[in-house]
Amino acid sequence: MHLTISRDHPSPIPTQIAAEIRAAVANGTLAPGDAVPSTRALAQQLGISRGSVVTAYDQLEGEGYLLTRQGAPTRIHPELAVAERPQTAALSGLPRKVARPRISLKPSPGNAGAIRSATWRKAWREAAKHPGADVDNAGEPELRSAIADHLRLARSMAVAPEQIVITGGSREGLMCILLSLGASLRVGVEDPGHPGLRRVIPLLGHEVVECATDGDGVVVKELPSDVDALLVTPSHLYPFGAAMPAPRRAELLEWAVRTRTTIIEDDFNTELRYRISPQPTLSSLATNADVLTLGTFSTLLSRELAAGYVVASAATAAALREIRDILGVPVSAVTQRAIAHLLDDGVARRTSSAVHRGLAQRREVLNEQLVPLFKGARLAPGDGADLTLRFGTPKERDEFEQRLREAGIESGHESTLWTNSGDGLVLSFAHLSADDFGKSLEAVSQTITTLGRVQKGT
Numbered sequence: 001m002h003l004t005i006s007r008d009h010p011s012p013i014p015t016q017i018a019a020e021i022r023a024a025v026a027n028g029t030l031a032p033g034d035a036v037p038s039t040r041a042l043a044q045q046l047g048i049s050r051g052s053v054v055t056a057y058d059q060l061e062g063e064g065y066l067l068t069r070q071g072a073p074t075r076i077h078p079e080l081a082v083a084e085r086p087q088t089a090a091l092s093g094l095p096r097k098v099a100r101p102r103i104s105l106k107p108s109p110g111n112a113g114a115i116r117s118a119t120w121r122k123a124w125r126e127a128a129k130h131p132g133a134d135v136d137n138a139g140e141p142e143l144r145s146a147i148a149d150h151l152r153l154a155r156s157m158a159v160a161p162e163q164i165v166i167t168g169g170s171r172e173g174l175m176c177i178l179l180s181l182g183a184s185l186r187v188g189v190e191d192p193g194h195p196g197l198r199r200v201i202p203l204l205g206h207e208v209v210e211c212a213t214d215g216d217g218v219v220v221k222e223l224p225s226d227v228d229a230l231l232v233t234p235s236h237l238y239p240f241g242a243a244m245p246a247p248r249r250a251e252l253l254e255w256a257v258r259t260r261t262t263i264i265e266d267d268f269n270t271e272l273r274y275r276i277s278p279q280p281t282l283s284s285l286a287t288n289a290d291v292l293t294l295g296t297f298s299t300l301l302s303r304e305l306a307a308g309y310v311v312a313s314a315a316t317a318a319a320l321r322e323i324r325d326i327l328g329v330p331v332s333a334v335t336q337r338a339i340a341h342l343l344d345d346g347v348a349r350r351t352s353s354a355v356h357r358g359l360a361q362r363r364e365v366l367n368e369q370l371v372p373l374f375k376g377a378r379l380a381p382g383d384g385a386d387l388t389l390r391f392g393t394p395k396e397r398d399e400f401e402q403r404l405r406e407a408g409i410e411s412g413h414e415s416t417l418w419t420n421s422g423d424g425l426v427l428s429f430a431h432l433s434a435d436d437f438g439k440s441l442e443a444v445s446q447t448i449t450t451l452g453r454v455q456k457g458t
Contacts, residue, residue: 017056035073102408107428127337139166140336146343157284168330173310180319188230217244229262256289263291307331390424407443
């Protein structure tokens with residue numbers, strides 16, 4: 001407790017202590033049930049005699065503010081009736097619990113339960129064994145070497161550890177890239193496309209240039225020649241669900257060389273979108289083109305890991321490392337070594353195979369149990385487990401969403417997930433635990449059935 005006590009105050013010290021505690025209860029600093037310091041501890045903290053504190057506590061106990069029990073801490077009386085504070089006072093602190101839907105079906109990177117807890121614990125133990133050493137702001141050498149080996153085995157990318165820079169995730173990786181390229185850039189983005197990273201661009205004072213796409217990715221013939229960089233997702237094209245084919249990739253790289261444009265390749269979710277082998281990255285195909293690849297650990301390891309990496313070309317590796325040196329270490333050294341252990345131990349590759357099997361099973365269940373129930377349901381192409389529901393009117397969509405929310409289910413909106421998209425709902429089942437998958441499947445099914453009866457008047 002932070003109490004203001006003064007020997008120069010006209011009131012006795014015990015009176016001051018009691019008044020301060022009453023005020024703390026009134027303004028919400030102390031709540032019913034909270035423990036207060038022992039008389040000895042508070043006396044030592046305030047530099048006063050213990051007798052003064054005992055006198056104050058006795059007074060407060062008599063007034064019903066404190067509850068004392070033998071062998072238990074003294075507490076603010078749990079049954080103390082506290083007057084409701086003004087709204088302005090209530091806003092001054094954060095609530096301990098925030099009401100939110102029990103299950104979120106908003107699309108999210110990563111897959112729940114992909115790595116066992118025991119495997120994580122082993123990785124942390126191995127990471128903690130290493131003594132602290134000099135910090136490399138570009139990333140722990142063990143992790144950069146592990147990523148280089150992983151990319152060689154999983155993506156056929158021959159890169160040196162020196163070309164890899166560790167980041168705090170894809171957004172921070174993009175920030176570092178743009179900072180290394182200069183100021184007042186014109187950055188091309190896919191239209192339609194994923195809005196997650198494109199929102200970073202104007203924050204740094206750069207101009208977003210929308211570039212048309214078709215079923216094969218960005219339409220190279222229509223690309224402007226005066227952009228400084230182009231952000232693309234060749235392995236995850238919206239709304240077509242496919243990947244950029246080899247001829248279009250070659251055409252894009254030729255254009256990049258000709259126009260001297262830096263290509264920024266967002267490689268999110270790639271390894272989990274292909275049951276056999278993902279297509280090679282643009283950087284592994286490039287010869288003279290300046291291509292940087294953004295990678296993340298959210299998909300393969302955990303969506304709670306705020307860690308990623310950039311694979312830099314020789315042309316920008318030095319500038320990117322300089323930016324990283326200025327900004328400092330983005331991820332703790334222990335976390336980096338734990339990730340390195342998981343990569344070296346083959347956990348990421350085994351996880352990829354296990355997740356593919358799980359996603360295939362979930363797609364089959366969705367196809368059999370939900371798609372036939374709803375006329376406007378469409379299972380997203382590829383290997384994911386995202387279901388799009390489109391409605392006849394916004395009112396029908398809002399009613400459906402409200403019914404799901406009442407059942408504890410939160411859904412995503414097409415309009416917030418993709419640029420120039422529809423206004424339907426997107427329900428993603430990929431990241432759920434087995435238990436939540438079953439519960440959400442039942443809730444969505446019941447909602448479809450119930451609203452179907454309501455709309456038909458039955």
